[in-house]
Amino acid sequence: MDITDFYDTFFEEADELLADMERHLLELDVDAPDSEQLNAIFRAAHSIKGGAGTFGFEVLQKTTHLFENLLDHTRKGELTLRRDIVDTFLETKDMLNDQLSAYRNGETPDQEAFERICAILQQLALEEIGKGLGGEAAKGPPQAPATDKSSVDPIAPALTDAVEDASGCLVVALLGLSEENRQLLVEELGQLGEVKAQGGDEARYEVLLETTATPDDIEAVMCFIIEPDEVEVTPATSESATSAATSGTDPHSAEEPHAAAEAPTVSVPVTEAKAEAKPKPKAKAKGAESSSIRVSVEKVDQIINLVGELIITQSMLDQTVSELDGVGNGALLNGMSLLQRNARDLQEAVMSIRMIPMDFVFSRFPRVVRETSANLGKEIELITEGESTELDKSLTERIIDPLTHLVRNSLDHGIELPEVREAAGKPRTGKLTMSARHQGGNIIIEVIDDGAGLNRERLLGKARESGLAVSDAMSDDEVWQLIFAPGFSTAKEVTDVSGRGVGMDVVRRNIQGMGGHVQIMSRAGEGTTIRIVLPLTLAILDGMSIRVGEEVFILPLTAVLESLQPARENLYAMAGDDVVLKVRDEYLPVVAVHEALEVSGAHTELTNTIAVIVQGEGRRYALLVDDLIGQQQVVVKNLETNYRKVPGVSAATILGDGSVALILDIAGLHQLSRSRKQARHASRDPASASPLFFKEVDVQ
Known part of the structure; x- marks a missing residue:
């Protein structure tokens, strides 16, 4: 099995999770955040992190891991929300989106941006969570001064023996870190309490920290800076901290059986540890299945196209059957009626798949x-x-x-x-x-x-x-x-x-x-x-069929306002060859379809035509046509894809008799009409004068 086959599914699900995350972040009330929203944001980050780890998207996984830890502290109330913190979370969401896009395109995410967002999240964790954990310790009674580093033997017993009282302290072991990194971490630990003693080598460097924070708290904060396997946190005792660090039990557990629970060894992030402690989900009931499936848009488009062809075929059959004798072909007519109804239901059902x-x-x-x-x-x-x-x-x-x-x-x-x-x-x-x-x-x-x-x-x-x-x-x-x-x-x-x-x-x-x-x-x-x-859709169009000469055209029904027979007294000549039609105190530009599209055999006497009042580009026009055939739904065929762009035409369709009809573009038709008039006027050829007859009145 090729795991890359599942990339698209992960990318789509991650996009949806990030969209949900942003919506919840924007809806959050920073003064009284809703716990359900916080949990939803956390779950989104957790799901993306899991998927990123599965597919080996390391940068995305590390970023979501840091983000997830912060969100976990937020939903537990350990990090108090502010508007600037929500802004940081939104910025992180944007960074996750960028990283996701990079992986989708087979590219490496921006390393500089990754390092920057990680630094921002780490600093936020240390400033906000650390301040919250170490605040009470800092407010406590004055503590004994820390023992000088040089006098401490680098093993836990020496650390605890170097102070009068090690109760309430934790031993934080830093594993495999350089001296420079160790000192930086010791400084950060000082923000969580008071460093009483420290010592060790590069393999294991131990810090005795007096703090009110728990081992889980310290581990959670440290995980923003170093990996989980580079830190261990255990409670210290004056008798022996080493035994607690190595065995995970208190040496006095025989006297106090419950003490073992107070001295755990922590080696994984608190969020992961808690996840393991949760009961396993119940197995899905036998026969239970997902209520939805994910299908590519291309497959849906293919089905819609086939249904469109079916509708065209049904229209052809319907037109042929309508010419038969109804008495002798009753069964056939009933069957065609049923086919028409089922075809329409199928069309609506398929179209609804694309509706969101x-x-x-x-x-x-x-x-x-x-x-x-x-x-x-x-x-x-x-x-x-x-x-x-x-x-x-x-x-x-x-x-x-x-x-x-x-x-x-x-x-x-x-x-x-x-x-x-x-x-x-x-x-x-x-x-x-x-x-x-x-x-x-x-x-x-x-x-x-x-x-x-x-x-x-x-x-x-x-x-x-x-x-x-x-x-x-x-x-x-x-x-x-x-x-x-x-x-x-x-x-x-x-x-x-x-x-x-x-x-x-x-x-x-x-x-x-x-x-x-x-x-x-x-x-x-x-x-x-x-x-x-x-x-509602570009695949099916409600249209008005019109006839100009021997040609049939389709007008989008949404553009048609009304139709009327123009009266001679309502027609006026303008500059050049322009003509306007007065309709209820509004003067509308007249567009003769047969002139714009150069259709022969059409009516040229205005009073013998029908004016269809349409709207396009925010303006109204009067289109002159020979006849109105009726309304019908047509399947839209892209003309540019199958042929080329035609001025004044937006698309094409196939009628019930198998002929092709052009779907008119209202605004484009008006521009085409003006272009032809300007060209004719420039030629100044009397033979090419407009054949239209109108009342010679200047409305200006």
């Missing part, structure tokens, strides 16, 4: 909000809603970066500083809400802040400075969309968070690449809501 809760996404943002707000000097409370709302796994992974940009933008530009909020009559602590919910075949994700809101005049002024074509007549929705323009930023200065004018344009482009769009709502002094509308 939005908590997978939202759980990453408490850390972002915590660190960004601290960097900005703001007090911000994060609220998440709809964590159980499910979305396709491929989309959850792709939505994280756009959401991160939006969250950081809200923290920096949206929510005011505490003093400013207080002066405005608001609570000092701002609220950032992230929510998710289903709406029809879409998922709605919102980032809401209760900050100052967008400033219309400031946005218009900045747009003019940047050379963008704007006017005071623009609607609020159009002004808000300016923040997505490339290079656009209203930040007064460049910071680590924002101000470079990059990010928001990428946000919109990425969301559009997922078949979604962004909406912005803002009110001065009350805050801003940024809404992302996405399809």
Whole structure:
């Protein structure tokens, strides 16, 4: 058996454990930490350490070992939490993540970073745990001065004989350490109590320590600095400490039978010793099995693709059978109806495999909000809603970066500083809400802040400075969309968070690449809501079939708002060849699909067409088509993978009759239409003039 076959499973489980660890750390109340959360964090570190040891990931194992020891002391109440300690734990979690990524990529983890985090954890252990263990001893009555090193024979009996009273002392034996390391450790032991005597050689150097700490306590602290087999801790007696060190029993055990329990030899970390003392778990009941299995995404995608092909085949059969006589083919029609229902149920069941809760996404943002707000000097409370709302796994992974940009933008530009909020009559602590919910075949994700809101005049002024074509007549929705323009930023200065004018344009482009769009709502002094509308999955699409000439196209149903027959009095000519359609006091750009895609045989008289009102990139358009065929679910086929990128087209699908239909990209179609009009206008060829007829009225 090749152990590397199990690497991927370990990496995936470790990723989940680290994510859980971060979530619990961020939720911890440092003043009253929840014991269940502390135990969960400890178990996560312990599990990762065990796996790392199994696979020989030495750096990861050593780091988690140190971290695990600190967490063990924390959950026992021996280390008092503070915000800076939680920050150190979070930094350690990040380091574990980096080490895990290095091993996943077949690389060696950063040695310098490893040494740095180990030094931080060791120092924290010595300062916090050591202080706690040695504090009472330091407060006790004055002790006799320590015996001079040169007068002590390097064996335990001589150490105990060199002091008047060795009761309450421990003999700490350091094994196989250099003189330099020994002296450093003796200094650290001095923080845990009072060093009464010391002596020995490199093989075994013994220190007589008066302390209130137990052997387990001393061993636990020392394990942050040296290996467990390099230290032994035993209680000292004035009669013979050597016998206790060698036999693990008190020489007076005959007189005091219970004394043997007070003189154990400690040679393993306290956490491991306690683990061995626990009762063994009960064997799993016969026939009991795990309630879940781990399957690669590639296998799930393959099944989804096959189910998609099955749906296409079923649609072909259904279309053929629908043309048969229902009287003589009743059994066949009933069978096809049953096949259609089962195919749909199978499709939904398979698609649900890829669906994961939005908590997978939202759980990453408490850390972002915590660190960004601290960097900005703001007090911000994060609220998440709809964590159980499910979305396709491929989309959850792709939505994280756009959401991160939006969250950081809200923290920096949206929510005011505490003093400013207080002066405005608001609570000092701002609220950032992230929510998710289903709406029809879409998922709605919102980032809401209760900050100052967008400033219309400031946005218009900045747009003019940047050379963008704007006017005071623009609607609020159009002004808000300016923040997505490339290079656009209203930040007064460049910071680590924002101000470079990059990010928001990428946000919109990425969301559009997922078949979604962004909406912005803002009110001065009350805050801003940024809404992302996405399809639940990219594999299946609810579409509207339209006909242009002899061609059939698919419009994403999420983009379709309404359809109507344009009246001549509502059509207006603009500069060049542009035409707009007035719909309830709103003037929408007209896009003739047959012109944009060069389809022959289509209607050219506007009043004979159908205007489908659609939305893309935050704007509305009127698409002119010949006919509406109906709504249907289609299996999305990536056009770039199978052919190449086509302007105005986002993907393709196979219809029930076996023909290929293109799925239109609304924003891309508008850009393509404008490009063709500009090219035609530049050529100034009367023969190429637009065949559309419209009322010659200038709405400006």
